Amino acid sequence: MISKNQIKNITRLKQKKYRQQDGLFIAEGRKVIEEFLNSTFKLVDLFTTETFDVDQEVIISENDLKKISCLTTPNKALAVFKIPEDLSLQSDGLILALDSVRDPGNLGTIIRLCDWFGVDQLVCSQETVDCYNPKVVQATMGSLTRVAIHYVDLESYLQKVDLPVFGAFMEGKDVYKSKMPKSGVLVLGNEANGISKAIEVCVTDKISIPRFGALQATESLNVATAGAILLSEFRRG
Amino acid sequence: MISKNQIKNITRLKQKKYRQQDGLFIAEGRKVIEEFLNSTFKLVDLFTTETFDVDQEVIISENDLKKISCLTTPNKALAVFKIPEDLSLQSDGLILALDSVRDPGNLGTIIRLCDWFGVDQLVCSQETVDCYNPKVVQATMGSLTRVAIHYVDLESYLQKVDLPVFGAFMEGKDVYKSKMPKSGVLVLGNEANGISKAIEVCVTDKISIPRFGALQATESLNVATAGAILLSEFRRG
Numbered sequence: 164m165i166s167k168n169q170i171k172n173i174t175r176l177k178q179k180k181y182r183q184q185d186g187l188f189i190a191e192g193r194k195v196i197e198e199f200l201n202s203t204f205k206l207v208d209l210f211t212t213e214t215f216d217v218d219q220e221v222i223i224s225e226n227d228l229k230k231i232s233c234l235t236t237p238n239k240a241l242a243v244f245k246i247p248e249d250l251s252l253q254s255d256g257l258i259l260a261l262d263s264v265r266d267p268g269n270l271g272t273i274i275r276l277c278d279w280f281g282v283d284q285l286v287c288s289q290e291t292v293d294c295y296n297p298k299v300v301q302a303t304m305g306s307l308t309r310v311a312i313h314y315v316d317l318e319s320y321l322q323k324v325d326l327p328v329f330g331a332f333m334e335g336k337d338v339y340k341s342k343m344p345k346s347g348v349l350v351l352g353n354e355a356n357g358i359s360k361a362i363e364v365c366v367t368d369k370i371s372i373p374r375f376g377a378l379q380a381t382e383s384l385n386v387a388t389a390g391a392i393l394l395s396e397f398r399r400g
Numbered sequence: 401m402i403s404k405n406q407i408k409n410i411t412r413l414k415q416k417k418y419r420q421q422d423g424l425f426i427a428e429g430r431k432v433i434e435e436f437l438n439s440t441f442k443l444v445d446l447f448t449t450e451t452f453d454v455d456q457e458v459i460i461s462e463n464d465l466k467k468i469s470c471l472t473t474p475n476k477a478l479a480v481f482k483i484p485e486d487l488s489l490q491s492d493g494l495i496l497a498l499d500s501v502r503d504p505g506n507l508g509t510i511i512r513l514c515d516w517f518g519v520d521q522l523v524c525s526q527e528t529v530d531c532y533n534p535k536v537v538q539a540t541m542g543s544l545t546r547v548a549i550h551y552v553d554l555e556s557y558l559q560k561v562d563l564p565v566f567g568a569f570m571e572g573k574d575v576y577k578s579k580m581p582k583s584g585v586l587v588l589g590n591e592a593n594g595i596s597k598a599i600e601v602c603v604t605d606k607i608s609i610p611r612f613g614a615l616q617a618t619e620s621l622n623v624a625t626a627g628a629i630l631l632s633e634f635r636r637g
């Protein structure tokens with residue numbers, strides 16, 4: 164059973180304002196929830212149609228799950244976890260920085276990429292979509308438990324950081340012909356506008372992904388696929 | 401003005417069955433429509449709230465556009481184009497093959513990748529989402545005009561093709577340490593299940609993208625990001 168008050172407290176977490184106020188976020192589906200249960204994230208509530216063998220779990224009906232789920236097709240369970248405190252930002256190794264990435268699916272894919280390529284620091288501008296947005300949480304497939312995400316004033320962060328700052332620009336140096344360092348910040352820009360003028364000033368090394376084909380008419384790659392290619396170039400050595 | 405009958409004829413194109421029956425598809429938004437107008441695709445209808453200076457155009461109200469649009473926020477214009485006839489499949493150069501990619505956004509991103517990397521042949525299994533699905537058309541950003549897409553029985557195509565067939569598998573050869581040929585077929589698998597057993601048998605060269613980081617817990621990359629990294633490896637030389 165789930166009370167009206169509980170329904171209200173959960174559904175309000177779909178909004179960033181309340182997630183920040185309550186310090187809580189939603190994860191759905193057995194696989195994603197289990198990734199969080201097996202991490203340092205603190206479980207607050209677990210509503211499920213089938214048992215997880217977890218003390219806090221409350222078995223509810225499919226119908227009740229529908230009332231709290233953010234998914235069009237609810238997936239057996241919904242859990243509420245605490246948003247962890249922001250850990251101190253390290254400044255060595257490879258760091259990924261996002262300048263206003265707005266699409267939750269793109270952010271989720273980028274968090275999975277960080278996890279794959281062992282990038283454990285992701286720095287986001289304040290305008291970047293919230294990583295505890297339910298769509299982002301679902302798209303990360305659990306990678307959110309292994310990547311530390313920081314929301315900062317990106318411009319002042321990049322001004323202070325003692326590392327080379329890389330960004331992709333049409334006129335940049337061919338990334339296939341450049342040796343990428345082990346430490347540095349790689350900046351990815353907004354879906355429609357790329358890297359903003361204010362952030363471009365902070366970029367110390369402009370790079371580019373060569374374009375092939377006779378027509379050369381494609382305007383750009385999707386931010387997540389560009390990120391995939393660039394992270395791969397940093398890691399392949 | 402747009403008639404009731406026209407509205408009916410356009411909205412039915414949201415379904416694959418009617419797109420195939422009528423041989424027509426929908427494109428929306430000035431930028432995407434212009435890419436099709438500047439290509440070999442044949443325009444059938446153009447309904448727009450602002451002029452394109454095109455003979456066939458019909459100026460309609462925002463309200464009428466809402467009635468025919470597939471977008472949550474209609475974007476000034478909707479055009480109907482003819483689905484081109486299937487061109488004969490070439491069998492040299494780099495060819496990308498999709499084994500049941502189901503998500504329209506992923507297919508759109510993959511078509512953009514083909515365009516970027518000069519892959520002009522994309523071969524899809526019959527189970528792959530239709531490339532004239534409105535969500536795919538929008539996600540391609542016009543790249544659909546520059547990539548030839550074929551829907552085939554993928555298994556029999558791969559059995560007959562006279563090229564090495566590459567596929568990503570956990571146990572495959574490190575792609576960073578392998579020299580990729582100029583000609584070959586690269587197969588990408590389904591979002592949830594990867595490459596199917598029937599198609600795996602046709603793969604002559606298993607490759608893998610190395611995973612980094614201490615935990616090595618990420619299960620997989622998104623199909624479009626994996627495709628981005630692999631196409632980049634084929635092209636970087």
